[in-house]
Structures are given as C-alpha cells and as structure tokens.
Amino acid sequence: xAIDRSDELVLMDMxxxxxxxxxxxxxxxxxxxxxIHHIQLDDGQSYWAITRYDDITSICTQxxxxxxxxxxxxxxxxxxxxxxxxxxxxxxxxxxRDLIASKFTPLAIQWVRPFAEENVNRMLDKVKQRxxxxxxxxxxxxxxxxxxxxxxxxxxxxEFAKKIEEWTTNVFGCFDPAVNGGMDPEEFVSKTIKEMAExxxxxxxxxxxxxxxxxxxxxxSAQVDGRPLTTMExxxxxxxxxxxxxxxxxxxxxxxxxxxLQHPDQLEKLRANPALMPTAVDEILRFTPxxxxxxRTPNRDVELxxxxxxxxxxxxxxxxxxxxxxxxxxxxxxxxxxxxxxxHLAFGWGEHVCLGMHMGxxxxxxxxxxxxxxxxxxxxxxxxxLFNHPAIGGVRNLFVKxxxx
Amino acid sequence: MENRFWICSMCSHVYSEExxxxxxxxxxxxxxxxxxxxxxxxxxxxxxSDFYLSE
Numbered sequence: 209x210a211i212d213r214s215d216e217l218v219l220m221d222m223x224x225x226x227x228x229x230x231x232x233x234x235x236x237x238x239x240x241x242x243x244i245h246h247i248q249l250d251d252g253q254s255y256w257a258i259t260r261y262d263d264i265t266s267i268c269t270q271x272x273x274x275x276x277x278x279x280x281x282x283x284x285x286x287x288x289x290x291x292x293x294x295x296x297x298x299x300x301x302x303x304x305r306d307l308i309a310s311k312f313t314p315l316a317i318q319w320v321r322p323f324a325e326e327n328v329n330r331m332l333d334k335v336k337q338r339x340x341x342x343x344x345x346x347x348x349x350x351x352x353x354x355x356x357x358x359x360x361x362x363x364x365x366x367e368f369a370k371k372i373e374e375w376t377t378n379v380f381g382c383f384d385p386a387v388n389g390g391m392d393p394e395e396f397v398s399k400t401i402k403e404m405a406e407x408x409x410x411x412x413x414x415x416x417x418x419x420x421x422x423x424x425x426x427x428x429s430a431q432v433d434g435r436p437l438t439t440m441e442x443x444x445x446x447x448x449x450x451x452x453x454x455x456x457x458x459x460x461x462x463x464x465x466x467x468x469l470q471h472p473d474q475l476e477k478l479r480a481n482p483a484l485m486p487t488a489v490d491e492i493l494r495f496t497p498x499x500x501x502x503x504r505t506p507n508r509d510v511e512l513x514x515x516x517x518x519x520x521x522x523x524x525x526x527x528x529x530x531x532x533x534x535x536x537x538x539x540x541x542x543x544x545x546x547x548x549x550x551x552h553l554a555f556g557w558g559e560h561v562c563l564g565m566h567m568g569x570x571x572x573x574x575x576x577x578x579x580x581x582x583x584x585x586x587x588x589x590x591x592x593x594l595f596n597h598p599a600i601g602g603v604r605n606l607f608v609k610x611x612x613x
Numbered sequence: 614m615e616n617r618f619w620i621c622s623m624c625s626h627v628y629s630e631e632x633x634x635x636x637x638x639x640x641x642x643x644x645x646x647x648x649x650x651x652x653x654x655x656x657x658x659x660x661x662s663d664f665y666l667s668e
Contacts, residue, residue: 269658313625549636557658561623565657 211237216247219257219526220282222383226596230496232541235259235529244513255282255503255522256515259529261536261553263513267504267525268558271298274504276560279522281502281599285397286379286451290405292444294452294502294560300432301559307430307437308445311361311423314566320357324574327356332582336612342589345606349579350461354454354571361449363422364411372450375404379451380600401447408446409439423449455600457568459498460489460554461575462592463602467492468576469588471543478545479580485573488545492572494531494552495543500601501526502556527553528601579610586610618667619645624657628664 215234218224224231238245239259248254258264267274275297280287287295293305310316331349343349351373359369378400381387388396411424419425427442468475468488478488504523509516517523531552532540555562562568579586586608593605616631628634628648633641637655639648645666652661 265658269653269660309622315625551655555657558653559623559659561657561659565624 209237209241211241211245216245216257217249219247219524220249220598222283222596222598225500225598225601226594229594230500230528230601232528232532235526235532239529239533244515244517246515253282253522255524256512256517258523258525259533260513261530261533264525264527264530264553265557267512267523268556268560271301271559273508273510274506274523276301276502276504279503279505282524283383283393283598285382285394286401286447289398289401290444290447291438291441292448293563294448298559303432304441304444305563307432308423308426309563311426312563312567317567317570320567320570321574323360324353324357324571325578327353328575328578329582332578332612335610339611340609342607342609345465345608346458346462346604350575351458353461353575354457357567357571358449358454361423362411362446363415363420363424368407368411371407372454375400376451376455380455380595380597383596404447404450405439405443408443411446412439412442453564453567456498457564457571459595459600459602459604460493460568460572462604462606463496463498464489464492464572464576465579465586466588466592466603466606467495467543469586469608474543474545475580482577482580484545485577486569487548487550489569489573489576490550490552491543491545491547493554493569494537494547494550496602497527497531497552497554498600498602499527499554499556500599502560502599527556582613583610584613617645619664620667621654621657621659622663622665623659624654626654626656626659627667628654 215237218231218234238257243260244263245257246254247257258267277295277297278288280295293301296304328349331352335343335348355369355373358372377387379397382393382397412428415424416428427437427445430437468478478484501524504525506517506519506521508519531537531554534540555565589607589609592603595601595604616629619628630644631641633639633643634655635641637652639652648661650661653659
C-alpha cells in the first residue's frame with residue numbers, strides 16, 4: 209500500500225501517540241514501500257525516517273559519520289542546554305561515559321535487585337490496604353521503585369526524590385497542558401532545567417563538605433582531559449540519570465504489565481513459569497520500547513539505501529519500527545514471551561547503547577515478578593493514559609483493580 | 614586450548630573463545646585474533662576494539 213500523508217504526519221504526532229499508541233501500521237507501510245523515507249513537516253522541519261533494523265544498526269555503528277549532536281530528538285529542549293552523553297560524539301562521548309560506566313555493569317548493580325524488591329513490596333503492601341479499589345499502577349506501584357534507585361545512586365533525601373519525580377514528569381510531560389499549566393513547553397522545560405541546575409549545584413557543594421559513596425561525590429572529583437568537570441557537565445549526568453534513567457523504566461514496567469494483561473495466554477504462561485521473566489522482559493521491550501526515536505546527523509554527504517543524504521540533514525531512527533522488522537523478527541507483531549533470539553533495539557545499539565540497560569531490565573523484572581507473585585488476578589479499568597511525547601512512549605497511567613496477597 | 618574470555622566494555626557481554634558466536638557466523642573455538650575486525654557485539658553492537666581480555 210502506498211504511503212500517504214497521514215502515515216508521514218502520524219510519526220511525530222503526539223496526540224496520536226496519546227490517543228492510539230505507536231503507529232505500527234504507518235511504520236510497516238513506510239518500511240515496506242520506502243524504508244529511508246524523506247518527510248517534510250508542516251512546520252518547515254524535515255527528516256529521513258529510518259525504519260529498517262539493519263539500517264538503524266548500521267547508522268549506530270558509524271558514530272564518526274552519524275553524530276548525535278546537534279539534534280538528539282524531536283521534542284527535546286534539554287540536550288541543547290546541558291552537555292549530556294546523549295548529545296555527545298566521539299571522542300568526548302567515550303571519555304564522559306567511562307567516568308560512570310563501571311557503576312552500571314551487571315556486577316556493579318547487583319545491589320539493585322534486593323533493593324528494588326524491597327521497594328516494590330513496600331508499595332504492594334500499601335496497595336493491599338486498598339484491595340478492591342481502583343489504583344494507578346504507575347503512581348501506586350511502579351514509579352517509586354526506580355525513583356528510590358536513583359535516590360540511592362545519588363545519595364539524596366526523600367524530599368529530593370519527590371522533586372526528582374516532579375522534574376521527570378515536567379520534562380517528559382512538557383507537551384501536556386495538565387503538566388505545563390499552559391506554559392510554552394520549551395519555556396516550561398527551561399524553567400525545570402534551571403531549578404534542577406540550582407538543586408544540583410547545592411547538592412554538589414554539600415557533598416564536597418561531606419563526601420559519601422554516591423555518584424554526586426564521584427562526579428565532584430571526576431576529571432576529563434586532566435581537568436575537573438564543569439558544573440554543567442555534572443548537571444548533564446545528574447539530568448540524564450534523573451530523567452532518562454527512570455522514566456523509561458517506569459514506562460517499561462507499566463507498559464509491560466498492560467501488554468501481559470492484553471495477552472492473557474502469555475500472562476498465564478509467565479505466572480506458571482516465572483523463570484521466563486528474562487525473555488518476557490526483552491519481549492516487552494521489543495514489543496513497545498519506551499524510547500521511540502533518537503536522531504542522527506551525518507557530518508558529510510552519504511548514500512544510504514540508495515538515497516543521497518546531505519550533510520546536516522536529520523535522520524530519525526524509529527526503534528519500535530526496527531523491532532517489528534520482519535526481516536529480523538519472525539511474526540513481528542506477535543507478543544511471545546519465549547522469543548529467542550531477541551536482539552531488539554530498545555536500548556539502542558553501538559556507541560550510544562543505553563548505559564542503564566542492565567539496571568532497566570533488572571528493575572522491570574523485579575517489579576513484574578513481585579506484582580505477579582502477589583496477585584491472583586488484575587482487572588484493567590477504563591483506558592490507560594499513554595505518553596504524549598515524540599521520543600518517549602508507552603503507558604503512563606494504568607488503572608486496575610487487583611487483590612494483593 | 615586455553616579458553617579466553619573477552620568482555621564488552623559497553624554492555625559486559627562475554628565472548629568465550631570456546632563458544633564463539635555461531636549466530637554471527639563465528640564458530641566455537643574461534644580465537645579472538647581470528648574474529649573478523651568488522652564483527653560487533655551481538656548484544657549491543659560495540660566494536661571488537663571495545664572488548665577487553667578478562668584476567
């Protein structure tokens with residue numbers, strides 16, 4: 209079927225994402241008809257939509273040509289203001305990444321499992337007091353878990369952790385009038401960044417007086433090219449951890465539960481055999497990856513799939529489209545918790561592969577594991593509220609009735 | 614044959630020479646030196662140069 213204008217426009221239509229979820233049909237059409245497809249938006253912006261798995265992995269493994277700067281995502285008002293890993297390119301990217309990479313290896317994050325388990329059970333104990341009532345999976349069970357993990361990593365108070373949740377909501381909900389209070393989204397994010405920068409500076413100053421075994425203290429003494437990090441560079445790590453490091457986990461867990469509930473045969477299979485959780489989590493992430501897209505900008509004219517891409521043009525890598533590429537995944541629209549191999553791109557690929565991938569998988573596993581262990585049945589009530597952001601997607605609020613044991 | 618392990622510095626994937634990476638066409642028993650330079654980490658796409666020898 210030919211690509212029509214609505215297929216093109218829907219890919220960056222936040223209202224569509226909010227109303228219907230991911231535009232898989234449009235991606236399928238584009239991937240099938242014109243996998244490297246130029247789209248001109250009505251606001252004058254334009255980009256090349258990249259929808260095939262092999263094209264995305266090829267681009268991601270050539271960071272010397274396809275740069276993350278200057279445009280990290282559509283709808284991003286932060287990475288142009290703060291130096292962050294997602295907006296850096298080699299050689300700087302690796303120098304900065306290496307400052308904290310050792311804290312996110314599978315060995316280094318082993319503390320997260322019991323910690324997250326304790327936190328999700330604490331939330332389930334509270335929900336148990338409300339058995340039979342309608343609860344929101346996000347606010348009542350999921351969100352506090354990665355928030356607590358980020359809180360522990362940064363070594364901050366409960367009050368600070370509440371601010372973290374607020375800032376995250378502000379950044380990823382900046383297009384939602386219920387969040388931005390009617391303020392222009394870009395202005396709203398700027399205001400949030402200013403607030404975060406002030407809090408981060410105060411935290412760093414406090415930690416210099418009383419150092420601890422936390423990331424803020426570590427960043428305080430970190431050096432790149434023989435010099436200490438600037439305040440903005442420290443804020444970059446802080447910002448990334450606080451926002452991307454936990455909003456995506458929230459989406460993964462909440463969307464994951466919703467997806468399982470929509471596929472009762474898979475849910476029952478998982479309940480009967482909890483050892484399937486690792487492959488189930490990867491299938492959840494393949495099926496509805498929390499990150500919808502990242503951009504790349506070639507620093508020279510290149511040929512890609514027969515198309516001539518000019519230096520400076522924007523490429524948009526649509527990970528959900530790649531995750532349903534029939535050339536890579538058999539029966540790609542089938543949700544199969546035993547799918548193997550499952551080399552999805554939910555965490556990206558290559559130079560910028562997600563630093564938090566192991567932590568993300570672990571937390572989503574623990575959250576779903578404990579929810580399934582402590583409930584016999586879960587009933588979805590009404591429609592879930594979906595994200596309305598061009599780069600982060602999935603289920604935000606999921607209203608259910610459950611009986612927690 | 615000594616079985617060496619190479620660790621991906623980007624995602625901690627372990628390449629075992631004994632196991633190889635058959636899904637990517639690298640037969641079991643392939644020594645690291647014989648893995649093609651354009652081979653990438655099967656879990657994250659990192660390059661061969663991003664791996665280090667496990668001591």
